[in-house]
Amino acid sequence: MQKITSRDELAERYDLLSLYAKEIPNISMKELRDNAINFIIAGRDTTAILLTWTCYELCMNPEVQDRVFEEVMSVCSKEDGELLTYEKVQQLKYLEAVLLESLRLHPSVPTLIRFALEDIECPHGEIIRKGDGVIIFCYGLSRMPKLWKDPLQFNPSRFYNQEKGYEPSYYPYFNILPRLCLGKHVALMEAKIAIAKILMKYQLQLKKGQTFNPVFSATLQLEKGMDIFFIPRK
Ligand code: HEM
Numbered sequence: 001m002q003k004i005t006s007r008d009e010l011a012e013r014y015d016l017l018s019l020y021a022k023e024i025p026n027i028s029m030k031e032l033r034d035n036a037i038n039f040i041i042a043g044r045d046t047t048a049i050l051l052t053w054t055c056y057e058l059c060m061n062p063e064v065q066d067r068v069f070e071e072v073m074s075v076c077s078k079e080d081g082e083l084l085t086y087e088k089v090q091q092l093k094y095l096e097a098v099l100l101e102s103l104r105l106h107p108s109v110p111t112l113i114r115f116a117l118e119d120i121e122c123p124h125g126e127i128i129r130k131g132d133g134v135i136i137f138c139y140g141l142s143r144m145p146k147l148w149k150d151p152l153q154f155n156p157s158r159f160y161n162q163e164k165g166y167e168p169s170y171y172p173y174f175n176i177l178p179r180l181c182l183g184k185h186v187a188l189m190e191a192k193i194a195i196a197k198i199l200m201k202y203q204l205q206l207k208k209g210q211t212f213n214p215v216f217s218a219t220l221q222l223e224k225g226m227d228i229f230f231i232p233r234k
Contacts, residue, residue, distance in 0.1 A: 016186075043183045045219045047109040048191050050191050053106035054099055055198075057154050059206035064156060065199070068095050072196045082200050084193055092192050097160035099191050100171075105154060107173045110139040112221045138172050139220070202230040 010018040017039070021032055047183070058065040072095065075088045113135050120128040128134060143151050147170045158166065174181040181187070198204070207227035215221040 006209070021224075027150045039183070042181070043187065046183075048189055049106070049108040049189065049220055050099060050103055051194055053227055054076060054102040054191065054195060055204050056206065056212075056226060057098070057102050057105070058195075059204050059228060061154055062230055064098060064146065064154070065204060068098055068195065069199045071095060072199055076196070084196060085230070086189075088188055089192050089196075092196060094156065095192050096188060097156040097158070099188060099195070100159040101154060101156040103173045104148070104158075104171065105152075106136045106144045106220060107142065108219055109173065109175075110216050112136040112138060112172060112175065112216075136172065139214075139216070141170065141172070197229070200233075202232055205229040205231055 010021045017032065017036055020035065021027055027035075058068065071092055075091045076082045076084055108125075113133060116130055116132050116134065118127045118130050122128065127233040141147060145151055168176055174187075205228065207229060210224075210227060212226065213223040215223050
């Protein structure tokens with residue numbers, strides 16, 4: 001890994017961090033370092049968990065897996081070397097819906113924790129006192145029939161070609177504005193590229209006989225991981 005010690009060195013570079021630094025001329029090297037760590041911590045496990053559970057849902061719903069494969073092949077042909085450009089990734093709308101639905105059922109960040117800066121009166125009259133901690137159990141929200149029809153059903157159509165978008169407060173899996181996850185679009189793009197590249201070459205199949213016990217920590221971990229077969233396409 002190359003060590004960067006001054007801003008001048010960044011001017012010649014075009015990686016994510018250098019581009020970010022160029023956008024904020026006054027950012028110090030320390031702030032830049034802190035942001036780099038933030039990107040790694042906030043962006044690595046979260047995206048990996050999204051990919052794992054999306055592969056799981058694609059195995060459990062083979063018709064969805066086929067449909068994603070068809071969509072990917074409709075934008076990327078063998079003639080162009082199955083090249084995935086930024087524009088093509090934007091066209092993968094069904095795959096995006098699959099990712100959003102997978103994240104709804106298996107949120108990478110299963111809880112949000114906040115501390116009240118002042119007393120807050122809730123709509124039903126409960127008072128949250130200044131200093132109290134509040135845990136929002138996002139994993140539970142996605143399982144509430146009051147918020148989602150047939151909540152346990154994996155149904156990407158919830159997010160596909162919908163005239164009326166979903167209610168943002170029901171979907172805090174990238175947090176909610178104004179503190180939306182800074183990496184939301186990067187994460188969805190990364191995940192779309194990864195799943196598209198995998199499905200171009202392989203069919204996914206879950207190894208039988210596994211049990212998946214979620215472990216709730218800052219991110220949604222699996223007690224024993226997940227084994228999936230990648231079967232080469234003919
Ligand atoms: C599927 C992938 C991801 C998910 C589900 C996700 C989810 C979240 C959630 C729920 C929060 C709010 C956490 C809290 O306040 O307790 C958050 C914040 C944040 N995320 Fe992500 N994230 C993902 C990927 C990324 C990536 C790839 C990056 C960076 C490249 C990133 C950068 C950040 C940053 C910097 C914050 C703090 C924003 C703020 O509070 O102002 N995330 N993310």
